[in-house]
Each structure stands twice: as C-alpha cells, then as structure tokens.
Amino acid sequence: MTEYSNPQIPEGINVSSEHPLKDFFLMLSGIGIALVLAITLLSMFAQQLVRFIPFEVEQTLAANLGQWQLDRSDTEPLDEEGTAANLTDDEIALAQSNREKEAYNRRVKTYLQQLGNQLLVNTTDPLPVALHYIDSDMVNAFATLGGHIFVSRGLLSILPDENSLAMVLAHEIAHVQHRDPIVALGRGLTLGLALMCITGNGDGAMAQQLLGEVNLLVGLRFSRDAETAADQAALESLLQHYGHVASADQLFQYLRQHQGDELLEWFSTHPLHDQRIAMIDQFAAKHRVAQMDTTALPAWLQLSVHRAD
Amino acid sequence: MIDIIVFLVLLTLGYGFGRWAEKRHFASIIEREELLRGLLTFSGRIPPQGLGPVDAVLVGGNVVISIDYFKRISATLRSLIGGRVMAYESLLERARREAILRMKQEAFDSGASHVINVKLETASISKGRGQQVGSVEVYAYGTALIAQTA
Numbered sequence: 163m164t165e166y167s168n169p170q171i172p173e174g175i176n177v178s179s180e181h182p183l184k185d186f187f188l189m190l191s192g193i194g195i196a197l198v199l200a201i202t203l204l205s206m207f208a209q210q211l212v213r214f215i216p217f218e219v220e221q222t223l224a225a226n227l228g229q230w231q232l233d234r235s236d237t238e239p240l241d242e243e244g245t246a247a248n249l250t251d252d253e254i255a256l257a258q259s260n261r262e263k264e265a266y267n268r269r270v271k272t273y274l275q276q277l278g279n280q281l282l283v284n285t286t287d288p289l290p291v292a293l294h295y296i297d298s299d300m301v302n303a304f305a306t307l308g309g310h311i312f313v314s315r316g317l318l319s320i321l322p323d324e325n326s327l328a329m330v331l332a333h334e335i336a337h338v339q340h341r342d343p344i345v346a347l348g349r350g351l352t353l354g355l356a357l358m359c360i361t362g363n364g365d366g367a368m369a370q371q372l373l374g375e376v377n378l379l380v381g382l383r384f385s386r387d388a389e390t391a392a393d394q395a396a397l398e399s400l401l402q403h404y405g406h407v408a409s410a411d412q413l414f415q416y417l418r419q420h421q422g423d424e425l426l427e428w429f430s431t432h433p434l435h436d437q438r439i440a441m442i443d444q445f446a447a448k449h450r451v452a453q454m455d456t457t458a459l460p461a462w463l464q465l466s467v468h469r470a471d
Numbered sequence: 472m473i474d475i476i477v478f479l480v481l482l483t484l485g486y487g488f489g490r491w492a493e494k495r496h497f498a499s500i501i502e503r504e505e506l507l508r509g510l511l512t513f514s515g516r517i518p519p520q521g522l523g524p525v526d527a528v529l530v531g532g533n534v535v536i537s538i539d540y541f542k543r544i545s546a547t548l549r550s551l552i553g554g555r556v557m558a559y560e561s562l563l564e565r566a567r568r569e570a571i572l573r574m575k576q577e578a579f580d581s582g583a584s585h586v587i588n589v590k591l592e593t594a595s596i597s598k599g600r601g602q603q604v605g606s607v608e609v610y611a612y613g614t615a616l617i618a619q620t621a
Contacts, residue, residue, distance in 0.1 A: 166519040168511050173501070176564040178557045182490070182545065185557055189548040 204356050205349045212348030213341055217289050220344050224308025270295040274313055281332050284402045291338050303330050305337040307344060324457040325404060326412035332396035342388045393438055397445045408454040411442045485540030493561060500568050507575045512586040524619040528581055531612035532573025536566045570611035583615035
C-alpha cells in the first residue's frame with residue numbers, strides 16, 4: 163500500500179501568490195505607454211504624409227463627403243414656380259421673402275468671396291478658397307476640406323468693421339493655405355483606425371466610426387501651433403492689404419467680454435489663449451503707423467445682419 | 472466619460488467581490504480537503520491490493536465557476552502581451568479542487584474508502600458573444616470502492 167497514498171500538496175503551485183492588482187497595473191502601464199508611443203508616432207506620420215495629397219484630390223474629397231453641408235442656395239433653384247395659382251397671399255408673401263433672403267445670402271457670399279480674394283492677392287501660388295455664408299445666429303467661422311470657408315451671420319453681426327472681418331477670413335484662409343483641415347482629418351482618421359484595430363471593432367462598427375469622423379468635417383480641430391501659425395499669417399496678410407493691423411483683435415476682445423455665451427461656437431473650435439491675444443497686440447505694436455483708418459463694412463450688410471438682442 | 476465611470480465601477484466591483492469570493496472559496500477548499508483526507512483518490516485503474524471484496528460505484532462532482540469583470544479585463548490585457556494568465560489560473564485551480572471535493576463527498580457519503588480511476592473533464596461555457604469565456608465547468612468522476620460488510 164505504500165505506493166498508494168495522497169500526500170498533502172503544498173499551496174501556491176498552480177496559483178501565484180503575487181497580488182493580482184500588481185500584475186494588473188504592470189500590464190496596464192506597459193500597454194498604456196506602448197499605446198501612447200504608437201499613437202504619437204502614427205499621428206506624426208499621418209500629419210507628414212497627408213500633406214502629399216494634392217489639393218485637387220482634397221477638393222474632390224470635400225465635394226463627395228460634404229455635399230450636404232455646402233449652402234444649397236448655390237445649386238438648388240427654388241421650387242415655388244408652377245404652383246403659384248394654388249397659393250394664398252401669405253404663402254406668396256413667404257415665397258417672396260424667401261426669394262429676397264436667398265438673393266441677400268448670395269450677395270453676402272459674393273462680398274465674402276471678394277474680400278477673401280483680395281486677401282489672397284499677395285500670396286504666391288495660393289490654394290483657391292470658396293467662401294460660404296451660413297444664416298445662423300451662432301458666432302462661428304471655420305475652414306474645412308477643399309478650401310471651403312464658412313462664416314455665420316452671428317459672427318458678421320458682432321464685427322464692427324471690415325478690418326476685423328478680414329482678420330477672421332485671413333485666419334481661416336491661412337488654415338487652408340497651411341492645409342490644416344486635411345492634416346486634422348488625416349490625423350483623426352489614422353487615430354480612429356488605430357483604435358479600431360486595437361479594440362477589435364467589427365466591420366460594421368468600423369464603417370460607422372469612419373462616418374462619424376466624416377461628420378467632424380465641420381468641427382475639425384487644429385493644433386495650437388496651427389492656430390498660432392494661422393494668426394501670424396493672417397496678421398501679415400492684413401498688414402499687406404490695409405497697411406496696418408488696426409481692429410485685428412476686435413473679435414478676441416468681444417469673445418473675452420462675452421465668455422460663456424452659448425452662441426459663441428467659435429470658442430469651441432478656436433480655443434482662446436491669452437498668449438494668442440498677446441501675440442496679436444505685440445504684432446500691432448511693432449507695425450503701428452500714423453494712419454490707422456479702418457474700413458467700414460458695406461452699409462447694406464451692416465444694417466441687416468444686426469442681431470435682435 | 473460615462474463609459475469610463477461605468478467601466479471603473481464594474482472593474483472595482485469585479486475586483487472586490489471576485490477577490491472576496493476567491494479568498495472564501497480557497498479557505499473552504501483547504502478546510503474540506505483536510506476533512507476528507509482519509510478518503511484516498513487515485514487516477515490508476517487497478518484497485519490497491521489487499522482491499523478485500525469491494526463494491527464499485529460511479530461517483531462524480533461537478534462545478535461551474537464564473538470569472539469576474541476584473542479577471543476578464545486582466546486576461547484581455549494579458550492576451551496582448553502573453554505570459555501566465557494568473558487571473559484564470561486561480562479560477563481553474565478552484566474549479567478542479569472543488570470538483571474533486573464534491574466527488575469525494577459523494578464517495579464519502581456512500582461509505583467508500585477509496586476512489587480509483589479519477590478523471591477530470593473541463594468545458595468553458597457561455598462562449599458565444601465576442602468569444603469571451605464567461606465561466607468554466609470542471610467535472611470530476613471516478614470509481615468509488617466500498618468495502619463489503621457481509
């Protein structure tokens with residue numbers, strides 16, 4: 163019977179006595195560091211490589227992706243013709259005012275485009291920009307893929323003169339010239355793909371996430387350096403166009419005074435840094451000239467965009 | 472943000488309850504193993520010599536243990552870098568010993584002195600969604616030898 167016995171087996175052979183939290187946090191920090199490194203590298207590569215995408219391709223991409231967001235007034239004719247016989251007086255009046263509104267919006271768009279083109283005159287080999295006017299109370303202006311720049315009615319209503327509007331336009335134009343939108347998109351898509359690979363989302367989820375990224379065309383985030391570079395370029399362009407940079411900080415002053423106003427969407431896409439304001443002031447001080455007359459906005463624009471409040 | 476909070480709460484709950492349950496289980500296993508130490512179990516097929524006339528009865532014990540959220544996340548992290556999946560090792564150790572204990576308890580209740588030809592079967596269940604192992608089953612069975620009294 164001696165070969166048949168059940169000796170007591172010591173504990174800890176199959177189960178490690180190491181604390182599970184120690185193991186967990188070691189793994190977590192190791193993987194975390196590796197992930198951060200990989201994502202930083204990927205995003206750096208993406209930012210460098212995406213600049214090699216020709217601007218024409220970017221324009222096609224914008225036309226395919228962002229059709230829904232370009233102002234329809236450019237393309238779609240109003241469909242009030244033909245049914246006029248059945249319309250009541252109110253409806254005719256409404257159609258009339260809609261037509262006037264459309265015409266007005268086109269006029270603003272043309273004005274913005276002209277101002278934008280003037281600011282581009284001094285740039286060598288400029289990438290073409292297309293300006294659009296959004297009939298919205300939101301205080302917002304942004305540049306997106308394909309050189310499309312959007313300016314809202316809310317923004318126009320708070321700007322006192324053409325110089326301050328030119329500063330905003332020049333800033334967004336600079337984003338286009340620096341190709342910041344495609345860089346931001348490229349970085350976003352790369353990071354999205356990388357995260358999807360790691361988390362192992364299925365095909366369906368992947369497509370959905372990519373679509374989500376495309377929706378971000380409106381709210382592309384540019385890096386702080388890109389914002390500073392755009393400010394710098396905008397100031398240079400303003401200086402060349404007007405001979406001075408008076409009124410360049412008007413929008414910033416307004417934003418500073420009205421912090422927390424929910425209509426100020428510009429805040430969310432263009433975080434306000436005191437550093438940025440200081441840079442503008444510094445530039446203004448350096449290029450101070452005797453004649454600092456600001457150009458007024460056209461009378462027709464000034465009157466009609468004023469906000470109800 | 473809400474996702475992260477839910478994740479952290481689940482992780483903490485999983486860790487707290489999982490660790491508490493595991494500690495209690497191991498204590499109970501060690502205690503009951505000591506109680507049933509007198510009942511000998513072997514994987515060999517041949518009964519020990521000199522037992523005299525015995526009755527042979529099939530006895531078995533089966534256990535299913537679920538993993539907790541913390542173990543799952545810990546194992547997922549481990550699957551990225553490789554190595555000992557300690558979170559699951561303790562789980563399977565508990566399941567094996569508990570299954571053998573339940574088998575021995577059955578044999579003990581039927582008055583057996585030995586269990587021979589002991590074998591273990593394992594299966595993971597609720598494996599469907601996302602190939603995540605939800606819980607593990609271990610079944611231990613053997614032939615109990617009961618000395619004939621007459």
